[in-house]
Amino acid sequence: MQYKTVTAAKTKSIALVGHDNRKDELIRWCQQHRQKLAAHKLFATGTSGHLVAEKSSLKVEKLISGPLGGDQQIGALISEQKIDLLIFFWDPLAAQPHDPDVKALLRLAAVWNIPVACNQASADFIVNSPLFDRAYDKTIPDYQHYIKSRVTGK
Numbered sequence: 630m631q632y633k634t635v636t637a638a639k640t641k642s643i644a645l646v647g648h649d650n651r652k653d654e655l656i657r658w659c660q661q662h663r664q665k666l667a668a669h670k671l672f673a674t675g676t677s678g679h680l681v682a683e684k685s686s687l688k689v690e691k692l693i694s695g696p697l698g699g700d701q702q703i704g705a706l707i708s709e710q711k712i713d714l715l716i717f718f719w720d721p722l723a724a725q726p727h728d729p730d731v732k733a734l735l736r737l738a739a740v741w742n743i744p745v746a747c748n749q750a751s752a753d754f755i756v757n758s759p760l761f762d763r764a765y766d767k768t769i770p771d772y773q774h775y776i777k778s779r780v781t782g783k
C-alpha cells in the first residue's frame with residue numbers, strides 16, 4: 630500500500646458511539662468536555678446521538694442506530710475521510726448482535742489512521758492533546774494510486 634499525507638483541519642469531525650452499558654459514561658464524558666467538543670462537528674449513532682444531544686445540549690448529527698446500520702454509516706464516512714476522530718465506548722463485557730459491524734468500524738478506523746478512544750482515559754488523552762484543536766498532518770492510504778495500480782496492473 631502506498632500512503633499519502635493529508636491534513637485534518639483544526640475543526641475536527643468527531644464520531645461518538647456508546648454501547649448500551651457504556652452510554653452513561655459517554656454522556657458524562659461529553660458533559661465534562663462540553664466546551665471543547667462544542668467547537669467541533671459531532672456525529673453519532675442514533676441512540677447515543679439523541680442522548681448526548683439531550684443531556685449535554687451539544688449539536689450532534691444523528692445517524693441510524695448502531696444495530697440498524699449506524700456503525701456502518703460511520704465506517705463509510707471514515708472511508709470518505711469525513712471523520713477525524715472516533716470516540717467509541719464499546720462494551721467488552723456483553724455480546725452485541727451487530728458484532729460484525731462493530732469490528733468493521735474498528736477495522737476501518739485502523740485502515741484510515743483515525744485516532745480511536747475505546748474508554749474514558751483514552752478519550753481524556755485525546756481531548757487534552759494539543760493536536761485536538763490544531764490542524765494535523767497524517768498519512769492515509771493513497772486511494773488514487775491503489776485503484777490505478779489495481780486497474781492497470783502497474
Ligand SMILES: O=C(CO)COP(=O)(O)O
Binds near residue numbers: 647674678700
Ligand atoms: O450499537 C452501537 C454501536 O455499535 C451504538 O448504537 P446506538 O447509539 O444507536 O445505541
